[in-house]
Amino acid sequence: MSQKKRLAIFASGTGTNFEAIVTACESGRIPAEVVLLVCDKPAAAVVELAARHGVETFAFQPKSYPSKADMEGAIADRLDKAGVDLVCLAGYMRIVADTLLSRYGGRIINIHPSLLPAFPGARAVEQALNYGVKVFGVTIHYVDQTVDGGRIIAQRAVPYEGHDLDELFTLVHAAEHELYPATVARLLAGEV
Numbered sequence: 001m002s003q004k005k006r007l008a009i010f011a012s013g014t015g016t017n018f019e020a021i022v023t024a025c026e027s028g029r030i031p032a033e034v035v036l037l038v039c040d041k042p043a044a045a046v047v048e049l050a051a052r053h054g055v056e057t058f059a060f061q062p063k064s065y066p067s068k069a070d071m072e073g074a075i076a077d078r079l080d081k082a083g084v085d086l087v088c089l090a091g092y093m094r095i096v097a098d099t100l101l102s103r104y105g106g107r108i109i110n111i112h113p114s115l116l117p118a119f120p121g122a123r124a125v126e127q128a129l130n131y132g133v134k135v136f137g138v139t140i141h142y143v144d145q146t147v148d149g150g151r152i153i154a155q156r157a158v159p160y161e162g163h164d165l166d167e168l169f170t171l172v173h174a175a176e177h178e179l180y181p182a183t184v185a186r187l188l189a190g191e192v
């Protein structure tokens, strides 16, 4: 019998995408197990969510490392120790750099709340709303040395012609919570 794949999720905030992936694993919709949460904000709500789901957490203060390379080296060591096959960034608000890419490149994916290549970087939903966009969306892509510029794996459009940021966030999140678990499942099945 083939062994379940082992996922790590990196998150910095609320963790709704973390929970969407974890519950999809728990229910068997993703044939994998989330074995590690990596979090650069020890007080973030996602840490509590991980505890509730019995997921081991590596939470750290970035400033406690002398350099970003040291911090990423420590993260990669934890990924090695946990035997991680795939890393899913889910609201991890840091740029992944050379140390992690040299050890896990090609095995790190990210979700971004816009139809890339439009609106990379921070506050993508606000940027798009301010621009007057009428079709918003979500992208899942491989992570490389660019900011939100890696090869696109999946996208979903979110049509919205209103002006209410909260309402728009609700629609974008709903799309994310469907698309991310479904894409991870397809990736693991070798379908993308």
Ligand code: GAR
Binding pocket: 011, 012, 013, 014, 015, 016, 017, 018, 090, 091, 092, 111, 112, 113, 121, 122, 123, 124, 173, 176
């Ligand atoms: C998500 O909307 C995700 O797309 C975004 O952060 C949010 C995290 O929400 N990521 C980025 O903006 C990355 N550039 P969550 O903590 O509820 O999953």
